[in-house]
Amino acid sequence: MKEHSREASVAVAIVLLMLVLATLAHGYFSRENLADLFLANMPVMIIALGMTLIILTGQIDISVGSVFAICSVVTGLCARGGLPAVFGLLVACVAGAACGAVNGGFVAYLRVPSIVVTLATMVALRDTLRWKTQGSWVGNLPSNFQWFGVTQQVYTAGTLVMVVLLILLFVLGLRFLRVGRTVFATGSNETAAQIAGINTKRLVFTVFTLTGALTGLAAMLNSVRFNQIPSNSGLGLEMKVIAAVAVGGTAITGGTGTILGTVLGVGLLGSIGTALTFLNVSAYWEKAIQGGIILSAIILNALSTHHKKHANSINALPG
Amino acid sequence: MPSQVKPARRIRFSNGEWMLLFALMTEIVLFCAAAPGFFAWTNMFEVLRFSVELGLLSVALTPILITGGIDLSVGSAVGVSAVIFGMAWRDGHMPIPLAVVVALLVGCGCGALNALLIAGLRLPPLIVTLGTYSLYRGIAEGITHGAVSYTGYPKSFLVLGQGYLWRTVPVQLPIFLLVVAAYVLLLHRSVIGRALYAIGFNSEGAGYAGIPVRKRLALIYLLSGVVASLAAIIYVAHLGLAKSDLGRGYELEAITAVVLGGTSVFGGRGTLFGTLLGLFFLSVLQNGMHLLALPSELTGVLIGLLLLGIVSYDRLRAMRINAKPRIYPLSGARATRSKQVVTVLGVLLLTAFAILLPRFLRTAKTSATKSDVRVATGHRPVIAVMPKAKGDPYFISARAGAEEAARELGVDLIWDGPTSLDASQQNELVETWITRGVDAIVVAVENKGSISTVLRKARQHGIAVLTWDADAEPDARDFFLNQATPEGIANALTDEAARLLPSDGQFAIITGPLSAENQNEWIAYVRKRLAAKYPDLTLTTVQPSDDDRDKAFSQTQTILKVYPQVKLIMAISAPAVPGAAEAVQQSGRKGVDVIGLSLPAICKPYVHSGVVQTIFLWNTRNLGYLTVYAGWLYEQKRIPPGATSINAGRLGTLQMRGTEVILGTPLLINKANIDSLDF
Known part of the structure; x- marks a missing residue:
């Protein structure tokens, strides 16, 4: 339990919120609402998996919102051009991976600070998209675009399975694969990792590219829930994703954190907005409450791990 | 030894700022040649006037970045200081100077919370200020309900943001210069400043060297809050209004200026002079692009590319210097550096020309045709x-x-x-x-x-x-x-809702951002109409969509579940109507109608499927x-x-x-x- 103290505080918060909701908000735990909640938070969840890796290696990526928008539009254009959905999925992932690779290249090989690189790509990509689309939506999509042409239930179930598999893959990969361990090693002390024979540059590059690809996947999966695609999607998405990862206990300085924590963080922040409506709290205070939750989560994290601040961070690793 | 033969350039521009200075000069020369009206004192002062708020934030952020920290909450601190200032003055009936003090105290409080968490609890600045970024903006929205904007300030106060000294110098400029001077003293001429560099270079080492690291960090985060509230006051005077969304996005713009100015986000390196250059580079770019009537989006693209270019050049240089033996003849190093600089500037100029030349040729051509037209028919109006x-x-x-x-x-x-x-x-x-x-x-x-x-x-x-x-x-x-008048729009919408609903029906509104002026006016008139004509109809809830289709979608889903008695959604932002309609359609709920203000093109599928009953609009074309x-x-x-x-x-x-x-x-x-x- 001790090694999971970071996640524990978020888990406690979620349990408390659930108790409140179960007693006060009728229908919050209905199957329908849970399915809606899952779909609404699915993009954040998928991208947060990649973001966790990036933050674990001691980097950050604030361009995911812009990449998300670009991939959404690319998906729509592919579909309108008559490409089958599976192919569109591939194209979205490749487009996302390409954007991620640009970020990763600058960060890993030119050693430019990741926050600067991704700040630049965030602005440049968003404005390129605005310039090219002039804000117009991608409409007139083929009828088999929505839900990939299957029913809503099949799509929801399929996406759920996919997200769960992805989470498992990341959890197990970080724990048991060599490359997973190198992520922690690089984030804890990059020089030491290099000396130990880890190709940290390639690792950082890969992690950024992977996050790009995941962003593309999220964009595609989100786009098919509708029958037209706005060109301004994903505004502010980066903040949501980073906040979820941070609330989940991943240290922004790299080296410590878990996928489980991220999943809990997404769950907590993602359910707050809806929960407030269910509890009849005015929408005006939503942002303040979210900020309060982020702050209290990190303060709790800090207090619960304060006594072992100087301990070797490898101790905090699972397993 | 090397310190004795330091070339003048290294003394004056310790951080390679002359590169940016040169880029700025190039930019100015280009715009002078291409942009009509760019080269005039009045225009220069306008550029300065519009960069004061951003400039204050950039200056406050510079020492923070030098210590290796970051403050994402400055934009939100502007928002919350501005609304509390407006509130203190209008609702609290305080005289302006007292309201200013209150606003500064609010900024001080914002800074203090950051300082407490970052310096006191030793939490990472990025995450702390990400949280306060949301918190401060949220407080501003919460206390004003997003909707209130405080206007009607006395002339004597507005002068602060709109007046001119000797008819040319904007009033806020001396204030800005004072703050800059104070920060220069703090950062470049005081023991505290040296300490900040040491902290950024190696905070643990600085601690061992006897520097009170926490105190120093607390000071600069506190100051950043105070400066943000000062920026807020000038901003309010400049616009003549205080609203919860003031300063949104400023944090990233300010960070861009600082980083462009050569300050390293890793800490330990950077100057205020560089920050000012970065700031002016951005403002001049924006001004020039507008004067050339180039689309504003291009500015963002250029800024992004330039930021990448300058920072990676800097890294390349650092890597090359680091790869060499530590001690080398200074003149040799200078030679390589000048060569590299020439390359970079060449690339920079080429990019600028590649973008501006076609446009310039076109302007030249149109001005040629313009003069032809002038001969024939007089003047071709713009x-x-x-x-x-x-x-x-x-x-x-x-x-x-x-x-x-x-x-x-x-x-x-x-x-x-x-x-x-x-x-x-x-x-x-x-x-x-x-x-x-x-x-x-x-x-x-x-x-x-x-x-x-x-x-x-x-x-x-x-x-x-x-x-x-x-x-x-x-x-x-x-x-x-x-x-159409706001009242006419609201009445048409309300009447349509009354037509579709039973006489005691309930409906919900999905608006744009909570702070959208138009929408708030419409909602006010809808309420008025309800009270006057349809007292039995109930407006159950108003939820924001932030002009985001996906958010409108999930808000509608929630409304349908929480308020099953709601039989009509009134969506009053263009992207919100398709979002709400899709949610109603997917819920499979029969008997829930969607009406609103939107465009036919994006609502067509839903009007045909019968989910959207009516949309109102004038012919926008x-x-x-x-x-x-x-x-x-x-x-x-x-x-x-x-x-x-x-x-x-x-x-x-x-x-x-x-x-x-x-x-x-x-x-x-x-x-x-x-x-x-x-x-």
Whole structure:
């Protein structure tokens, strides 16, 4: 339990919120609402998996919102051009991976600070998209675009399975694969990792590219829930994703954190907005409450791990 | 030894700022050549005036970045200080100086919370300020309900942001210089400043060297909050209003300026001089692009590329120097560096030329044709039309009409505006258009209070000023192109809701962002109409969509579940109608109707499937057409004083009421007529 103290505080918060909701908000735990909640938070969840890796290696990526928008539009254009959905999925992932690779290249090989690189790509990509689309939506999509042409239930179930598999893959990969361990090693002390024979540059590059690809996947999966695609999607998405990862206990300085924590963080922040409506709290205070939750989560994290601040961070690793 | 033979350049520009200085000079020379009206003292001072708020934040962020920290909450601190300032003055009936003190205290509090968490609890600045970024903005929205904007300040206060000393120097400039001077003293001329560099270089080492690391960190985060509130006060005076969304996005712009100025986000390196250069580089770029009438989006693309270019050049240089033996003859190093600099500047210039040259040639060509036309028919008028936000589908469809009219009349059309709702950017654009010397300005006003001053100035310069979509103060413009009054829109929507609902029915509103001026006005009129005419109808809840289709979708899903008695969704932002409609459709709930204000093009599928009953809109294409046509008519002095109607090209004769041109009644769009509309 001790090694999971970071996640524990978020888990406690979620349990408390659930108790409140179960007693006060009728229908919050209905199957329908849970399915809606899952779909609404699915993009954040998928991208947060990649973001966790990036933050674990001691980097950050604030361009995911812009990449998300670009991939959404690319998906729509592919579909309108008559490409089958599976192919569109591939194209979205490749487009996302390409954007991620640009970020990763600058960060890993030119050693430019990741926050600067991704700040630049965030602005440049968003404005390129605005310039090219002039804000117009991608409409007139083929009828088999929505839900990939299957029913809503099949799509929801399929996406759920996919997200769960992805989470498992990341959890197990970080724990048991060599490359997973190198992520922690690089984030804890990059020089030491290099000396130990880890190709940290390639690792950082890969992690950024992977996050790009995941962003593309999220964009595609989100786009098919509708029958037209706005060109301004994903505004502010980066903040949501980073906040979820941070609330989940991943240290922004790299080296410590878990996928489980991220999943809990997404769950907590993602359910707050809806929960407030269910509890009849005015929408005006939503942002303040979210900020309060982020702050209290990190303060709790800090207090619960304060006594072992100087301990070797490898101790905090699972397993 | 090396310190004795330091070349002058290294002493003055310790951080390679001369590279940026050169880039800035190049930029200025380019714009002088290409942009009309760029090279004038008044324009230079305008550029400075518009960069003060951002400049204050950048200056405050510089020492923070030097210590290896970051403060994402400065923009939000501006927002919360501004609304509390407005509140203290208007609702608290405090005199202005006292309200200023209150605002500064609020900023101090914002900074103190950051300082407590970062320096006191040793939490990472990025995450702390990400949390307070959300918290401060949320508090500003919460206490004003997003909707209240505090206006009507006395002239003596507005001078702070709008006045000029000796008729040329903006009043806020000396204040800015004072703050800069104070920060220069702190950072470059004091023990504390040295300590900050040491902390950024190695905070643990600094601690062992006896530097009170926590105290120093607390100081700069505290100061950053105070400076943010000072920026807020100047901003309020500049715009004449305080609202919860002031300063949104400023944190990233300020960080961009600081980083561009050579400050390393890893800490330990950077100067205020560099920050100022970075700031001016950005402001001059924006100003020049506007004067050249290049689309605003291009500015973002250029800034992004430049940021990448300059920072990676810096890294490359550092890597090359690090790869060499530590001690090397200084003259040799200088030679390589100059060579590299020449390369980089070459690349920079080439990029700039590649982008500007085609445009420049085109301007040259049009000015050639312009003079030909002038010989033949006199002068080819330039009509500048501004939407509230460029990316909004509503305004995009208006643009098509504007272009049509421009072709028909043979006038030059400049179509530019903020990329997202932003009152201060609107002001800035009008200023640049005055400098550029356009013939008519037609503005869709985002905030009445803030834009009227600059529109009056445009009129004084003999420019025809018209407003469309939403009006400014009547004496600030010549004509208002009235497509429908807020009251008319709200009444039409409410009546339609009453028609569709049973007499004791309930409905919900999905609005745009909570702070959207228009929407809040409509909601107020909807409530008024309900009270007056339909007392049994209930407006159950109002939820924001932030003009985001996906957010409107999930808000509607939640509303349908939480309030099963709601039988109608009124969506009053263009992207919210398809979002709400899709949610109703997917819920499978029969008997829930969606009505609202939106564009036929994006609502078509839902109108056909019967989820959306009615949308209201005027013909946006015609409205866009009218902006240019009326601008041209007035500029050509073809609207006599006291006219009761105008002849607007293909729109035929339009009625006038006083100084308002009436476009016609709002269109009621439903299944019957939606296919015949092409916007």
